[in-house]
Amino acid sequence: MALATKKIPSAKLRSAAFKRVRADHSAELAGDYVEMIADLIDERGEARCTDIALRLGVANATVVKTLKRLQAAELITQEPYRAIFLTVEGWKMAEDGRRKHAIVEKFLLALGVSQETARIDSEGIEHHVSTETLRAMGKFLARNGG
Amino acid sequence: MALATKKIPSAKLRSAAFKRVRADHSAELAGDYVEMIADLIDERGEARCTDIALRLGVANATVVKTLKRLQAAELITQEPYRAIFLTVEGWKMAEDGRRKHAIVEKFLLALGVSQETARIDSEGIEHHVSTETLRAMGKFLARNGG
């Protein structure tokens, strides 16, 4: 199996990686939203449009539009002018994101980067680490007092 | 300075991370293209639309459209129906990308993930690692026989 891996992967193999990245990107926004909604619910009992917009650094209208997509994807539920709730599926995704995020951030800290950088970089990286890489990071943490 | 870092960063600080991620994303595609063009030029002397499309796993027309943006950004030069060339700026970006990519991929391998996973994950991660994290990965490699 390992022997079959060529030094220069075929175009098909290459393109698979880029396709994964593109797929990651479309899932990414949804992940950020549900994670943030979960945080807001935990921190202050409810998630409101304005808080999400503020934390993400985007306009209110952008949040509204995105929330519609999330509702269509059955990750959240909402009534007009009311707070936002996560569906079971939404909570699952949020928990998963938090888990990943925590591991990546702790890993970066253990690797020796500053708190600030760990926080910022983990936000971007978390959506692109496979289960295998995440496990490797976990092992590294176990070895290095994570 | 470090003392000023609160445990729960303010919304403003949080939003900065997401803004960075969004900025990364717009730069990402350009990076992938110039890196691939550089590879094609090195491997076979010239970069053609079709090869880029094949390797990225997108339609030909998509590549054409993107190349127009890259030309507007002065990263490439091209004449109709001719091969694609990189500008000085384009080469700089490509080299930078390759350097990052190589470090991240080697780092993942050193961390213990499979070749296949390292290749795929590094493609997504490379655009989200700051200079500081990259340096930390470099140090790790130096310590662990990279």
Place this chain on the structure above:
DNA sequence: CCTAAAGTTTAGCATAGGCTAAGTTATATG
């Protein structure tokens, strides 16, 4: 040198994810 195949471009469409401006609903306060 003519023509068929391969490669490139254009046109037109869709969706995602941004924005501002204007309208609507809830809520807090005098």
Place this chain on the structure above:
DNA sequence: CATATAACTTAGCCTATGCTAAACTTTAGG
């Protein structure tokens, strides 16, 4: 309890990134 303010929504715009189908160039073979 009336209304000002804050929060939310709608409408309409833009760019990026994908697609297919059709048109145009280049190039290779006969």
